[in-house]
Structure formats: C-alpha cells, structure tokens
Amino acid sequence: MKLYYCPWACSLAAHIILHEAGEPFESESVDLRTKITASGADFNAITPKSYVPALRLDDQELVTENIAVLDYLAQVYPRFGVPGALGRTRLLEALAYISTEIHKSFKPFWHQGNDSQKAAAGAYITARLRYLGETMKGDYLFGDAPSAADFYVFVMTKWAERFGVELPAPIAALRDRLAARPAVAATLAAEGLV
Numbered sequence: 001m002k003l004y005y006c007p008w009a010c011s012l013a014a015h016i017i018l019h020e021a022g023e024p025f026e027s028e029s030v031d032l033r034t035k036i037t038a039s040g041a042d043f044n045a046i047t048p049k050s051y052v053p054a055l056r057l058d059d060q061e062l063v064t065e066n067i068a069v070l071d072y073l074a075q076v077y078p079r080f081g082v083p084g085a086l087g088r089t090r091l092l093e094a095l096a097y098i099s100t101e102i103h104k105s106f107k108p109f110w111h112q113g114n115d116s117q118k119a120a121a122g123a124y125i126t127a128r129l130r131y132l133g134e135t136m137k138g139d140y141l142f143g144d145a146p147s148a149a150d151f152y153v154f155v156m157t158k159w160a161e162r163f164g165v166e167l168p169a170p171i172a173a174l175r176d177r178l179a180a181r182p183a184v185a186a187t188l189a190a191e192g193l194v
C-alpha cells in the first residue's frame with residue numbers, strides 16, 4: 001500500500017493507522033499548491049481529484065475520499081473498526097459526521113474566511129465536537145480502543161489547536177490519549193509536525 005499525503009491534511013488519519021498497524025507501507029508527500037509529489041510526479045495524473053488522501057493498493061487500484069480510505073483500512077486492520085452487528089455502519093456514520101460536519105466546517109480557516117465566518121465556523125465545530133464527546137462509549141469513541149474515526153477526530157483536534165478553535169474537555173482528553181500513543185507520535189514526526 002502507498003499513501004499519498006500532505007502534512008497537516010486529513011490524510012494524517014490514514015497515515016496514523018498505517019503506523020499503528022505496524023506493517024510495511026509506502027508513503028509519499030504531495031505539495032498541494034504545485035500538485036507535485038516528493039519524487040517529482042504529477043499528482044494530477046495520479047488522481048484527477050488532486051487532493052489527499054489517495055491510497056494506492058498493491059493491485060494498483062486507487063482509493064480516494066477519506067471516508068472510503070479509512071473504512072478500507074478498518075477492513076484490512078479490523079482492530080480499527082467497530083465491533084458488533086452494526087459496527088461498520090456505526091463507523092461509517094461517525095466518519096461521515098466528522099467529514100461533512102466538522103472537517104468541511106474548517107473551510108474559512110484554510111481558505112481565508114473573514115473573522116465573522118471564522119467565529120461562526122469555530123462555534124459550529126465546537127458544538128459538533130461536543131456531541132462526539134458526549135456520546136463516547138469509553139476512553140475512545142466506541143469503547144476502550146481507538147477506531148479509524150478516533151484518528152480522524154485527532155486530525156480535527158490538531159486543526160482546532162492550530163486555528164484556536166475551542167475543544168470540549170472530553171475531546172481534548174481524547175486528543176491527549178491519542179497523542180500519547182507511540183504510532184501517533186511517530187506519524188507526527190514523519191510528517192514534520194513536531
């Protein structure tokens with residue numbers, strides 16, 4: 001497997017899972033301004049969507065869209081899935097919530113919104129994170145072990161820190177728990193974020 005990622009991007013969640021899994025994988029960073037990869041390849045030719053994450057599988061299929069990439073990794077590494085008859089549905093439900101309600105709400109911060117747009121977005125993000133904090137089933141979203149969705153939340157907490165968005169206490173605690181994991185620290189170091 002090969003992950004195309006960009007430091008600070010949502011691809012960090014998949015990158016963490018690959019480190020957590022402990023099996024060999026490749027990764028290559030992408031300059032999202034020039035759309036050139038670290039090895040000089042044209043990222044537009046790799047995926048016409050031109051955004052990360054993009055996951056090249058061993059059979060050369062390319063998986064894009066964070067929800068699909070994280071769901072795929074949770075199938076390959078079931079410990080990052082959610083147990084139970086509705087487990088996959090619950091995971092997809094959480095991934096969709098994080099992607100569409102939280103990730104996308106950071107747009108004014110990444111794309112030069114004005115102060116009032118940023119204030120409204122920040123309040124919305126905090127409220128959406130509060131819901132996640134209130135519905136956690138244990139130390140992590142779904143119990144006593146992190147799922148793929150927890151790592152996506154972790155990325156959202158890094159963005160919140162960067163842009164001064166308030167984190168509800170249970171989500172700040174979740175961030176701290178995840179940050180203490182060696183694979184998370186290794187991924188942050190690999191992306192040059194520490």
Ligand SMILES: N[C@@H](CCC(=O)N[C@@H](CS)C(=O)NCC(=O)O)C(=O)O
Binds near residue numbers: 009010050064066067
């Ligand atoms: N719909 C995509 C959006 C992914 C996305 O927003 N990627 C950002 C980084 S977090 C990106 O690569 N932006 C560069 C661009 O759109 O040119 C997904 O959910 O995976």
